Amino acid sequence: MKHLSLSALWPASQLRRAQSAVAAAVAALAVAGCANYAGISSDKQITAPETLESTQSVPAQGGQWPSLDWAKQFGDPQLPQLIDEALAGNPSIAQAQARIAKASAYIESSRSSLYPHVEAKYSWTRELYSANALFPPPYGGTWYSENNVLASASWDLDLWGKNRSRLNMAVSQQKAAEADMQQARVTLAASVARTYNQLALLYALRDVTQREISNRENVGRITSGRVTAGLDTNVEQRTAEGNVATSQTNLSELDGQIQSVRYQLAALLGKGPDRGLQIANPLINPDINVALPDNVPADLIARRPDIVASRWQIEAATHNIKEAKAEFFPDINLAAGFGFDAFGWGRFLTASSRQIQAGPAIHLPIFDAGALRAQLKGRYADFESDVANYNQTLINALNDVATNIAAIRALDRQMADAQRALAAATSAYQLSVIRYKAGLSPQLQVLTADQNRLANEQTVTNLRLKRSDLQIALIQALGGGFDATSTDLAIDGSGQRQAVNQQAASH
Structure with a gap:
């Protein structure tokens, strides 16, 4: 059976225009769906x-x-x-x-x-890994101890007060x-x-x-x-x-x-x-x-x-x-972490066991079924x-x-x-x-x-x-x-x- 592609049905220029229209519609819906407090006030x-x-x-x-x-x-x-x-x-x-x-x-x-919040945590885990799951031998079927230490910091930028x-x-x-x-x-x-x-x-x-x-x-x-x-x-x-x-x-x-x-x-x-x-x-x-x-x-x-x-x-x-x-409005939180993670104690605090985390987290309310507006009305x-x-x-x-x-x-x-x-x-x-x-x-x-x-x-x-x-x-x-x-x-x-x-x- 012969299959037809979209390019065979529509010329390339029309296809690009259709794609642009769909993208614009999706963007418009997303903007229309953003939570807002228009019309809520008090006299x-x-x-x-x-x-x-x-x-x-x-x-x-x-x-x-x-x-x-x-x-x-x-x-x-x-x-x-x-x-x-x-x-x-x-x-x-x-x-x-x-x-x-x-x-x-x-x-x-x-x-x-x-202000920024800083915390540190340490964990030691003794675990027998399955020989028939994610880790192949020699890890699978063997007991291992895992050491994990991590110092982390986070800061809510509070851009909107x-x-x-x-x-x-x-x-x-x-x-x-x-x-x-x-x-x-x-x-x-x-x-x-x-x-x-x-x-x-x-x-x-x-x-x-x-x-x-x-x-x-x-x-x-x-x-x-x-x-x-x-x-x-x-x-x-x-x-x-x-x-x-x-x-x-x-x-x-x-x-x-x-x-x-x-x-x-x-x-x-x-x-x-x-x-x-x-x-x-x-x-x-x-x-x-x-x-x-x-x-x-x-x-x-x-x-x-x-x-x-x-x-x-x-x-x-x-x-x-x-x-x-x-x-x-969007909530932006900066987070970073540094520590060590290794099996056993021999290489626990070596450079190769380092773990580093960094990056922003952004929370944007788009559609919440009116929860934020109801909260503001309250x-x-x-x-x-x-x-x-x-x-x-x-x-x-x-x-x-x-x-x-x-x-x-x-x-x-x-x-x-x-x-x-x-x-x-x-x-x-x-x-x-x-x-x-x-x-x-x-x-x-x-x-x-x-x-x-x-x-x-x-x-x-x-x-x-x-x-x-x-x-x-x-x-x-x-x-x-x-x-x-x-x-x-x-x-x-x-x-x-x-x-x-x-x-x-x-x-």
């Missing part, structure tokens, strides 16, 4: 604090930002000591420090990928962890102060209750005298005794609450419950005033560690995106989540400040009314006691005036200590003395914000 942007309207809710008052020793202004020397003890011993701070250590280890690991982006991401995550630790410190210090203030409130209410017991015992003595004189009956006598017992019950309840709060303080200090029993009675001055500094919205982003942590998390997400984009989703978290954190921070300012204003108005009410109730009670002792009014009038006076005194006491609690909350809302600009955690607001937004949108 999410971090919010500028000046765009959040807050001038009426957060007015400039010419005050100062809290300092790290803000607790001293409450006039109780024990409070700063308790805060320092908590910061030194609370497990939550230790946990935050462990997260920083882990982030630092990841930085070291990421940094190592920027993948490894550098991974390192920058690790650095940003460490910064976020450091800011998180500062947030934990601010939260812990405020928790100690507010719990200590709660202890001060309970002791103040206890003092009110003790005075009430004294007042009711005094009324009881008046009642006893009136019963002896035949002006009152045993009904009034038993009523007076019951009122004293009720106040003593309230005193016992307050003692139980005081002990519970002491245990809470001990836990915040990172100690056992007995430590709480050693704390002296609080001497907090509830009449301090925290004035807002000027330009709160713009400066708050450097004063609140939770905002700073969120901002660094966005930085990490941005570098994560850069790393994912670099995955689309990184952008993380970025958008971090941006949303930052924006929400900034909004919450401003609202924290505004809420505490509004609560303090309302409380000050309420305090003025409560003090007037207490003064009036106290005067009414004193007059009712005088009239009751003189036989001009019944016991019921004294008891009613006493209840009113007690309720008003408790209200004033609660308001005074609630105000100091709100002052502590406002200090916490203003960052608790943290200042990123004095540390390596600072991020330039406007320039960095523009760079992040441009990076996220680019493709």
Whole structure:
């Protein structure tokens, strides 16, 4: 049978053109199949604090930002000591420090990928080679020992910055962890102060209750005298005794609450419950005033560690995106090796047993069924989540400040009314006691005036200590003395914000 060749069917010129067309088509398919990230981007942007309207809710008052020793202004020397003890011993701070250590280890690991890696290995193998396989006699059917030593080096050139982006991401995550630790410190210090203030409130209410017991015992003595004189009956006598017992019950309840709060303080200090029993009675001055500094919205982003942590998390997400984009480009790795390989020991380290390896390795993603694009989309989703978290954190921070300012204003108005009410109730009670002792009014009038006076005194006491609690909350809302600009955690607001937004949108 006669066979026909392509040259017999087509002229040589047409055959060459056909071959060229096929080669061009194959090249076009290869290029079309190359992985790329066209069309993947994000339009999410971090919010500028000046765009959040807050001038009426957060007015400039010419005050100062809290300092790290803000607790001293409450006039109780024990409070700063308790805060320092908590910061030194609370497990939550230790946990935050462990997260920083882990982030630092990841930085070291990421940094190592920027440099060549060198390793050496040695192997000794004793083997009986088959007489019926690859090696003929005299090797086949004989035992041989093989010595192999090889020193090798490799270096990823990182032409597209993948490894550098991974390192920058690790650095940003460490910064976020450091800011998180500062947030934990601010939260812990405020928790100690507010719990200590709660202890001060309970002791103040206890003092009110003790005075009430004294007042009711005094009324009881008046009642006893009136019963002896035949002006009152045993009904009034038993009523007076019951009122004293009720106040003593309230005193016992307050003692139980005081002990519970002491245990809470001990836990915040990172100690056992007995430590709480050693704390002296609080001497907090509830009449301090925290004035807002000027330009709160713009400066708050450097004063609140939770905002700073969120901002660094966005930085990490941005570098994560850069790393994912670099995955689309060729990876070039240089490798080289030198060593010796020989059967037995006689010629192991001779020149003829040398082995040398050298050459580049190139990895080019052409078709991966969309895996790289899916990975990049996931990184952008993380970025958008971090941006949303930052924006929400900034909004919450401003609202924290505004809420505490509004609560303090309302409380000050309420305090003025409560003090007037207490003064009036106290005067009414004193007059009712005088009239009751003189036989001009019944016991019921004294008891009613006493209840009113007690309720008003408790209200004033609660308001005074609630105000100091709100002052502590406002200090916490203003960052608790943290200042990123004095540390390596600072991020330039406007320039960095523009760079992040441009990076996220680019493709």
